[in-house]
Amino acid sequence: MLGVVVARLSLSGRRIKESTAAFCARSRFTVPSLFSPGEPRAYVRRGTGKRAGLTLPASCILGIGVLSVSGRRRRGEASRGSSDGAPSHGAEPRRERTAGQAAWRDRAVAGAPRARRCSELFTLTYGALVTQLCKDYENDENVNKQLDKMGYNIGVRLVEDFLARSNVGRCHDFRETADVIAKVAFKMYLGITPSITNWSPAGDEFSLILENNPLVDFVELPDNHSSLIYSNLLCGVLRGALEMVQMAVDVKFVQDTLKGDGVTEIRMKFIRRIEDNLPVGEE
Amino acid sequence: MSKSEMADEALFLLLHNEMVSGLYRTAEQGDGENGRCITKLENMGFRVGQGLIERFTKDTARFKDELDIMKFICKDFWTTVFKKQIDNLRTNHQGIYVLQDNKFRLLTQMSAGKQYLEHAPKYLAFTCGLIRGALSNLGIKSIVTAEVSTMPACKFRFFLAECLYFMHNLYPEVNDINYCYWKLQL
Numbered sequence: 001m002l003g004v005v006v007a008r009l010s011l012s013g014r015r016i017k018e019s020t021a022a023f024c025a026r027s028r029f030t031v032p033s034l035f036s037p038g039e040p041r042a043y044v045r046r047g048t049g050k051r052a053g054l055t056l057p058a059s060c061i062l063g064i065g066v067l068s069v070s071g072r073r074r075r076g077e078a079s080r081g082s083s084d085g086a087p088s089h090g091a092e093p094r095r096e097r098t099a100g101q102a103a104w105r106d107r108a109v110a111g112a113p114r115a116r117r118c119s120e121l122f123t124l125t126y127g128a129l130v131t132q133l134c135k136d137y138e139n140d141e142n143v144n145k146q147l148d149k150m151g152y153n154i155g156v157r158l159v160e161d162f163l164a165r166s167n168v169g170r171c172h173d174f175r176e177t178a179d180v181i182a183k184v185a186f187k188m189y190l191g192i193t194p195s196i197t198n199w200s201p202a203g204d205e206f207s208l209i210l211e212n213n214p215l216v217d218f219v220e221l222p223d224n225h226s227s228l229i230y231s232n233l234l235c236g237v238l239r240g241a242l243e244m245v246q247m248a249v250d251v252k253f254v255q256d257t258l259k260g261d262g263v264t265e266i267r268m269k270f271i272r273r274i275e276d277n278l279p280v281g282e283e
Numbered sequence: 284m285s286k287s288e289m290a291d292e293a294l295f296l297l298l299h300n301e302m303v304s305g306l307y308r309t310a311e312q313g314d315g316e317n318g319r320c321i322t323k324l325e326n327m328g329f330r331v332g333q334g335l336i337e338r339f340t341k342d343t344a345r346f347k348d349e350l351d352i353m354k355f356i357c358k359d360f361w362t363t364v365f366k367k368q369i370d371n372l373r374t375n376h377q378g379i380y381v382l383q384d385n386k387f388r389l390l391t392q393m394s395a396g397k398q399y400l401e402h403a404p405k406y407l408a409f410t411c412g413l414i415r416g417a418l419s420n421l422g423i424k425s426i427v428t429a430e431v432s433t434m435p436a437c438k439f440r441f442f443l444a445e446c447l448y449f450m451h452n453l454y455p456e457v458n459d460i461n462y463c464y465w466k467l468q469l
Contacts, residue, residue: 131327
């Protein structure tokens with residue numbers, strides 16, 4: 001039976017302080033200080049509308065020669081109110097969910113065209129990155145590894161930003177972690193809420209099902225790159241982020257819409273809890 | 284600015300910084316073609332800029348002239364991409380424009396002053412390409428360069444088409460963009 005997993009998300013914990021300092025030194029990044037005192041009482045508007053599907057004009061074929069990019073009608077995002085199943089645990093997770101929803105709702109209301117364009121900027125930048133990597137590395141496996149490594153580096157930094165913005169408390173087990181990832185983190189950064197399914201009997205593996213993956217909005221895989229995992233960055237991000245909160249996980253793609261499957265499925269498996277190692281000399 | 288907008292920005296910022304460092308890491312481990320990294324970043328920005336500008340201007344009216352296009356870039360384009368407007372636009376009305384941004388978003392997290400100044404150009408290459416791509420899909424051929432004297436303020440210089448013809452006479456071998464940068468000593 002899986003024991004209770006305590007993820008030390010407490011920001012006063014020493015481990016987190018060290019990693020913040022190390023992270024600042026490493027990346028010359030200053031963590032935005034966004035400790036908001038109170039949780040906004042968000043009130044989710046249901047049915048705030050799907051985004052209009054847009055068809056890219058044919059002229060917007062970014063002629064790259066490696067990955068062909070073609071316009072595809074974007075499926076309207078799932079209405080924002082529908083991300084809640086009946087919660088099986090108490091009030092705290094509901095507050096976390098509304099934090100993610102509030103962040104997304106504010107963004108959608110404040111500047112819907114702009115919000116969409118920001119995600120387009122990210123999508124297009126990611127596409128350019130993958131294209132460049134495909135040119136640099138001949139082998140698809142190497143590209144996948146490189147994307148995973150880059151994702152890991154991003155995840156290590158992103159988790160600090162996430163904790164600063166979302167104020168979620170400690171997660172007491174892997175199920176809660178899964179909830180926070182799907183309902184708060186994905187919502188906040190990518191604007192989608194994947195669903196959590198396929199729990200293993202031991203409770204240490206689950207699947208995230210993404211109906212529409214914003215990273216692959218304008219993308220088609222050509223035939224000679226059939227083993228390329230296009231969104232592998234996400235795996236690295238999840239792995240890096242969870243490692244910073246003392247959880248070693250294994251993340252991989254099981255299904256991918258780019259390869260013809262109906263949905264995108266990411267399988268996450270908890271491996272072990274990473275123990276704090278005191279630095280040598282400090283006892 | 285709401286937290287949610289900053290969430291996007293954080294994501295793009297992290298991706299951009301990781302792209303820069305990833306490319307340089309690859310170059311170090313590979314055959315050490317360091318000079319090509321800036322070009323690669325610029326080309327990536329070019330493709331992204333081309334795509335972005337088509338999405339943004341889908342519903343806007345036709346632009347009257349070059350100055351109109353530059354104002355669009357300074358206001359709407361910059362606001363959408365970097366959440367703020369350009370602080371200062373100067374031109375000589377003969378094809379050279381200088382855009383000044385006193386708090387460039389991709390550099391604010393790095394330093395405020397002269398520290399790490401020598402690393403700044405790699406973080407500006409993508410944006411230069413972005414603008415060049417945007418202009419190219421609006422029908423303007425240009426060269427965009429950037430200069431930083433004090434972080435996080437930076438200046439983007441655009442040399443638009445007619446200026447390029449002039450320079451083409453001075454430097455007839457100008458075809459490669461890198462060669463342009465070198466020749467212009469920017």
